[in-house]
Structures are given as structure tokens and as C-alpha cells.
Amino acid sequence: MNLRTRLDSTRAPLSWDVIVVGGGPCGAAAAWSLAGRGWRVGLVDRQAFPREKVCGDALLPDALHALRRLALADEVFKAGHRVSSLSIVTPGGRELRVPGEFLTLRREVLDAILHRGAVRAGAEAIQAEAVAVFETGRRVRVEFRSLPPIEARTCILATGAETRLVQAFEGVAPVPPTAIASRRYIRSGHSLDRLMVTYDRGLGPAYAWIFPLGGGWFNVGVGSLWGARLARDHPALFDRFTALCPEARAVMAAGEASGPLRSAPLRCGLDERVLRPGRLCLAAGELAASTFPFTGEGIGKALETGLLAAEAVGGFLSGDERGLEAYGPAVRQLEPKYRAYHAAHRLLNHPRLMELAAWRLNRSPWLAARLAAVLREEEDPRALFSVSGLLTSFFR
Numbered sequence: 308m309n310l311r312t313r314l315d316s317t318r319a320p321l322s323w324d325v326i327v328v329g330g331g332p333c334g335a336a337a338a339w340s341l342a343g344r345g346w347r348v349g350l351v352d353r354q355a356f357p358r359e360k361v362c363g364d365a366l367l368p369d370a371l372h373a374l375r376r377l378a379l380a381d382e383v384f385k386a387g388h389r390v391s392s393l394s395i396v397t398p399g400g401r402e403l404r405v406p407g408e409f410l411t412l413r414r415e416v417l418d419a420i421l422h423r424g425a426v427r428a429g430a431e432a433i434q435a436e437a438v439a440v441f442e443t444g445r446r447v448r449v450e451f452r453s454l455p456p457i458e459a460r461t462c463i464l465a466t467g468a469e470t471r472l473v474q475a476f477e478g479v480a481p482v483p484p485t486a487i488a489s490r491r492y493i494r495s496g497h498s499l500d501r502l503m504v505t506y507d508r509g510l511g512p513a514y515a516w517i518f519p520l521g522g523g524w525f526n527v528g529v530g531s532l533w534g535a536r537l538a539r540d541h542p543a544l545f546d547r548f549t550a551l552c553p554e555a556r557a558v559m560a561a562g563e564a565s566g567p568l569r570s571a572p573l574r575c576g577l578d579e580r581v582l583r584p585g586r587l588c589l590a591a592g593e594l595a596a597s598t599f600p601f602t603g604e605g606i607g608k609a610l611e612t613g614l615l616a617a618e619a620v621g622g623f624l625s626g627d628e629r630g631l632e633a634y635g636p637a638v639r640q641l642e643p644k645y646r647a648y649h650a651a652h653r654l655l656n657h658p659r660l661m662e663l664a665a666w667r668l669n670r671s672p673w674l675a676a677r678l679a680a681v682l683r684e685e686e687d688p689r690a691l692f693s694v695s696g697l698l699t700s701f702f703r
């Protein structure tokens with residue numbers, strides 16, 4: 308019997324141990340973890356998978372690390388395109404190359420692999436738009452636009468930059484999106500051996516990227532701070548980028564765009580106020596602003612916070628009444644990992660310091676190795692992004 312028939316034929320709402328709302332990387336990781344431990348998990352998304360998600364499609368080392376924990380790295384590596392360095396172009400046009408393990412894969416494919424992984428582990432996929440979540444005594448009730456309500460013992464909200472469901476909880480006021488970014492797919496004969504992110508001052512208060520996807524495809528995009536003038540005119544910003552940056556010009560000259568420039572908001576920098584919107588509900592992923600500032604990279608921390616939420620929910624479902632309380636402190640432990648990105652973001656306001664840091668990084672193998680280790684999250688970013696870190700590098 309399919310879900311709709313089951314819902315229509317029962318007078319009381321169907322009940323799960325946990326309902327995960329949002330089937331992106333965060334929700335899929337949480338559902339995979341809980342279903343794998345034998346809990347009854349409903350994984351809700353308003354869209355059917357595979358579905359498109361506006362993104363740069365780049366997986367940085369923290370995302371690859373999380374995928375290995377999910378035992379899905381092999382499948383993702385097989386589908387993706389490996390890249391072994393990342394270039395960061397400073398506002399003054401200096402290019403820094405950071406070696407590392409990177410992968411690109413269209414989100415349509417990545418998210419379908421993750422969603423399928425969760426279903427394979429035992430989660431039940433429910434395609435419906437959740438319109439309200441509220442707690443009734445010891446249960447959570449989720450209401451939908453097109454299905455009868457369902458109930459669960461607990462709930463993980465993982466709706467990305469969409470904050471409507473948590474806003475309805477009393478006293479929860481999530482910060483609005485912090486940035487907006489847009490991407491376009493280009494098929495081109497040009498070849499590029501690295502991921503490129505640029506903060507060239509010619510773009511204004513904005514950044515842009517070119518990520519090779521393999522097979523002659525590129526993800527080319529621009530991002531700007533929420534509320535900045537440029538956020539309203541991304542097509543013009545995109546044109547400026549592809550005229551200004553030699554690599555982007557070369558990609559465009561040898562290629563053609565497939566589909567329109569598409570935009571989406573980002574929530575960056577961790578928003579602790581939404582982690583626990585209710586007694587029985589947790590919020591994770593981009594909804595909790597888990598995306599990194601400066602680069603807008605968020606898949607890795609969406610996966611990681613999803614797994615942390617699952618850990619706390621697992622404890623609660625096993626009988627630990629205070630299990631959900633472990634989630635906030637666990638997420639706060641990630642905070643140092645955001646410091647490098649906050650520091651780099653702040654450097655953008657000090658262009659001379661940024662040029663000095665970039666100049667130094669290009670000359671110091673010690674500093675370049677530290678930066679690669681920070682990206683792999685093997686080193687505390689304070690060793691690098693501090694005045695003392697920079698000074699130390701002059702003696703190495």
C-alpha cells in the first residue's frame with residue numbers, strides 16, 4: 308500500500324520515530340544515519356529526486372570526509388570529476404594555488420545519490436511540501452500542502468535557506484539569508500585544471516567562480532552579499548566577470564551556455580538561535596546557517612550537522628530524555644572551523660593586508676602547506692589567519 312493510501316485509510320496520523328524535513332545533503336545524511344540504526348524515519352522533500360539545486364557543485368575536503376563516513380564516497384567519486392588544486396584570486400589579482408583533493412559533481416546527481424543512500428538504509432521517502440510543524444505534548448506533528456498530517460517522536464528540520472517552518476516556533480527568529488549566488492552551466496572546449504574563486508576588485512563587493520565539471524562542462528557563477536546593490540543584478544555581474552577574468556573569458560569564448568543564470572540565497576556563519584527551535588525539534592544544515600562565509604561552501608557542513616543531529620536524536624530515541632540537549636554543544640564545537648573563513652572574509656575589507664598575505668603565501672611553502680591543512684580541517688585556522696601566524700611565516 309503506498310503512502311497516500313496508508314495516510315488516507317488511517318484515522319489517526321501515521322507515526323514515525325523521526326521525521327526529517329528536507330532531503331538535501333543535510334536531511335539525507337541524518338536520515339541515512341538514523342534509518343541505518345533501525346529507527347523508523349520519514350524523509351520529506353517537496354521535490355522528487357533527482358532534482359536540480361542551484362549550487363557551484365564543488366566538494367571540498369570536509370565534504371569528501373563526511374561522504375566517506377556515509378560510505379558513499381566511492382559512488383560519488385565514480386560519478387564526479389577530480390581536481391587537485393584550488394586557485395584563489397585576490398582583489399588585487401594575485402592568484403594563490405592551494406593543492407588538495409577536490410571533486411565536482413552536479414547537485415542533481417550528488418543529491419540523488421545521497422537521497423537514494425538514505426532510502427536504501429531504510430528511510431521512507433515522502434514527497435510533499437511541509438507547511439507547518441508543531442509539538443503536541445510528546446509528539447511532533449507535520450502538516451503538508453497535499454497530504455494528511457503525520458506524527459513522530461521527534462523531528463529534524465533541514466530545509467536549507469528556506470526558514471519559514473522554524474519561524475513559526477515561538478521565540479525563534481533566524482537571521483535572514485546572508486548572501487545570494489547565481490550559476491550557469493557552460494559547455495566549452497577550453498580546459499581548466501583547477502577550481503577558481505576570484506574576489507577581483509573589478510567585480511565590486513562580490514566573488515565569482517569557475518569550476519570544471521569534466522566532459523567539457525563548467526559551472527560558472529557569481530555571488531554577492533545580501534542587500535548589496537549587485538545582488539539585484541547578477542546577470543550584469545556575470546557579464547562583467549566573464550569579460551574581466553581571462554579564464555572565464557576563455558571558457559565563454561570556446562563555449563556556449565546551457566540554460567539560464569539561476570540564483571539562490573545562502574545562510575552562512577552558524578546561527579545558534581535556530582539549532583533547537585522546539586523541545587522535540589532540531590534544525591541543521593544551511594537552515595542553521597552552516598555554510599562557510601567567504602567561499603559559500605556548505606555541502607560538507609550540511610552533511611556534518613545532519614550527522615550530529617542524528618546522533619542526538621538517536622540518543623533521545625534510545626531513552627535518554629536529555630539526548631537532544633547534546634546537539635547544541637556538538638555543533639558549537641565546529642565553530643573554530645569557521646574562523647578561517649570569517650578571518651578571510653574580514654581580510655576583504657583590508658585589501659592591502661590581503662595582498663600581503665597572498666604575496667607571503669605564494670612565497671612560503673610552509674604557509675601554503677598550512678592553508679591546505681586548514682582546508683582539510685587538520686589544523687586550527689588560528690595558526691594561519693592571525694597577525695602572529697603571518698609574522699611567523701616570515702621566519703620560515
Ligand SMILES: Cc1cc2nc3c(=O)[nH]c(=O)nc-3n(C[C@H](O)[C@H](O)[C@H](O)COP(=O)(O)OP(=O)(O)OC[C@H]3O[C@@H](n4cnc5c(N)ncnc54)[C@H](O)[C@@H]3O)c2cc1C
Nearest residue numbers: 329331332333353362363365437467488592593605606609
Ligand atoms: C549559487 C550557489 C553556489 C553554491 N556553491 C557551493 C559549492 O560549490 N560547494 C558547496 O559545498 N556549497 C555550495 N553552496 C552552498 C550549498 O548549496 C548549501 O550549503 C547546501 O545545499 C546546504 O544543504 P542543505 O541540505 O542544508 O540544504 P539544501 O541542499 O538546500 O536542501 C534543502 C531541501 O529541503 C527541501 N525543502 C525546503 N523547504 C521544504 C518544505 N517546506 N517541505 C519539504 N521540503 C522542503 C528542498 O526542496 C531541498 O531539497 C552554494 C550555494 C549557492 C546558492
